[in-house]
Amino acid sequence: MSLKKSLLLGGSLFAAAVVAGPVMAKTLVYCSEGSPEGFTPSLYTAGTTFDASSRQIYNKLVEFKPGTTEIVPALAESWEVSDDGKEYTFHLRKGVKFHTTKWFTPTRDFNADDVIFSFDRQDNKDNPYHNVSGGTYEYFNAMDMPDLIDSIEKVDDYTVKFKLTRPEAPMIANLAMGFASIQSAEYADAMLNSKETFDQKPVGTGPFQLVAYQKDALIRYKANPDYWRGKAPLDNLVFAITPDASVRYQKLAAGECHVMAYPNPADLEAMSKDPNITLLQQEGLNVGYLAYNTQQAPFDNPKVRKALNMAINKQAILDAVFQGVGQVAKNPIPPTMWSYNNEVVDDPYDPEAAKAALEAEGVTDLKMKIWAMPVQRPYNPNARRMAELLQADFAKVGVDVEIVTYEWGEYLKRSADEKRDGAVLLGWTGDNGDPDNFLAVLLSCDAVGGSNRAQWCNDEFNELVEKAKQVSDVDERTRLYEEAQVVFKREAPWATIAHSLVSEPISVRVENYKIDPLGGHYFYGVDLK
């Protein structure tokens, strides 16, 4: 065929295919922001990886209800917790099929062996897969699983028992996270001679199964015909990997994709006016904050910290840095999270009162550093700009601010140091919707010198959070966390700045797509008009 003929034919075929779209198999194209690190979720930590693996290909014992952080049964139909809070018994779902793919045909349904294998690989150094693909299991370690899990026992084919070394109320929420995805033990046994293949060619129980992957180009999935919740309305799902946000927007506008990840804040206004695009927005499960070093004078004095907090015009920051897309933060946890204490009253913006309070504490001519992160995050899209606004606010109360920054890895390392000089801009996006994932991770005594950037150890707060970890009654936990937030506000280790809104532009053809408050992208249940 001549080039000209082939060009013409190609053009007409393409046009025909686009026009005839609805009668063909339903294929949804998602413009994602990057390549997944791999397909075994437990090996990695990036949201991009979980979007491509745990959220489409796999299931967990329990999962988040779409669009919420509510836990619902998944591969476990039900579970019981022992009275001492140290034994979790899961009753597994029957008749769940693993994917039949070009590389593997399962001969049995999902059962307890798969659960045991999925956790044993991460926990047990003698498991044949433990060291495969450079296994480091960062999430499993970060959630303290090696210390927490005493043993996992198979009671029968459809019952497993997790024995813990201590009561841990957030355990169920932890098991809904990507690292707890259940993989096939049968497939693992079959691949013992080529273990890397197990991680590159995934076999799960999830709504979509992998068809093909080309690094930095695309990922193709098809709907799992035997999915236990029922086959997905979509027939095919394609991730078109498109690293640049402006280009993703162009592709969405040109109809080359239906859903796009992470839009540029500057493009949101234009998107909201485009008749072919629906701009979905939801409060994200995040917080951006400024953490004082509470171990250093004068920031060891809560009254000084409170006074500085009163000098900050948070609304101005929200307008300038977040383009107004978010809300001012008063608590360390976002308002959509259970146990959020709305009774807490934020420190008012009052530079005069702030100045007077500083003087009353004998703080005059204060010079301090504010650290600005070198990266963009949903909880802080422009830390440099935020630092400049804080600098101007603090100047009004007579505080001289020097803005410093470091390379990101260095920033994280140095800001964690207890002897660090200055207040640090940072933030957090929740992993599992449990308040413990904010309050204990970011503010407990154990986290001082690590993720507790305020280096703040307050016995009253710490006891409340520790206690809440050990009771399983949600009402009791709510009460404890609400009280902890009151202590937090009184002591003011941080200036809480903002909770950002998550925006997701989708084509008007897309139906039933829900924004995930945890920042993931799920396509089960989504349909195309």
Add this chain to the structure above:
Amino acid sequence: MLRLIFKKLGLLVPTFIGVTLTSFFFIRLLPGDPILLLAGERGVSPERYNELMVQFGYDKPVWEQYLSYLGNLFQGDLGVSIVTKQPVLQEFMTLFPATVELSICAIIFAVVVGLPAGIIAAVKRGKTLDHTVMTTALVGYSMPIFWWGLLLIIFFSGILGWTPVSGRISLLYWIEPVTGFMLIDTLLADEPGAFASAVSHLILPTVVLGTIPLAVIARQTRSAMLEVLDEDYVRTARAKGLSNFRVIGIHALRNALIPVITIIGLQIGVLFAGAILTESIFSWPGIGKWMVDSIFRRDYPVVQGGLLMIAAIVMIVNLIVDLMYGLINPKIRHTE
């Protein structure tokens, strides 16, 4: 000729070792730590940090790490990516054909347009055409690639709808990679329309990546041509009554080509640098973006391996260019 090749090859050895040294040590001189970057805001406990240092081999003295890197290198092992846990060589081989395909198209575009433009400008020296060509070349040379790429996308893909926005081929097609070169693979796959789709996806990135080399080639061709057009042998050729086409196209151009070819050779390095941005804009699955990501994440094995492979390729291309001089101009062959 053979002696020349061996001599040139011999010179490559110290350059190669120099590249291993710089790629290995420079990335380590940059502040930042791959393990901390992997952990992010979450952080990592000191015990776990030490465990990972041992696992990745970063607990050993740097010179020891370098020697073991060299040792592995001689066995053809470039190491394993810290981020994806995949062998570096395998990732490189998957992504490299896309970069080569785009670079070849860009350089062909640059030569096919740049060479005639330079010749015309030289022949029409001082005329409006000359000024137009040279001003356009200057603009092309100064164009920020990122802006230029987005501008073309918005105009040709967004407003006119003539070309696809990004990617290598329409999502309607699934072409099993055989050679990794989409143009060849689509022909091999014999799927109607696939080749055309691949061509249409190549147009904008080719233009964007080829713009700067095109400008350089046009300017270089013009000045080289101007030099030879004043030579005695050109005047003699004209005096003999040869046609204008023969004088310019054969007698003058052949001699003017030497510096132009040198420039084209040097542009290969420029193309790799340009590929970084072009690939990011057009979601082109090549090595440019892969390298940049690995630098940001301090993925040492990928940075080292990727740089080494790119340096080796640039060296080989320049060697070929050196040898081509001899083919074009026998005088060089004899003096060597």
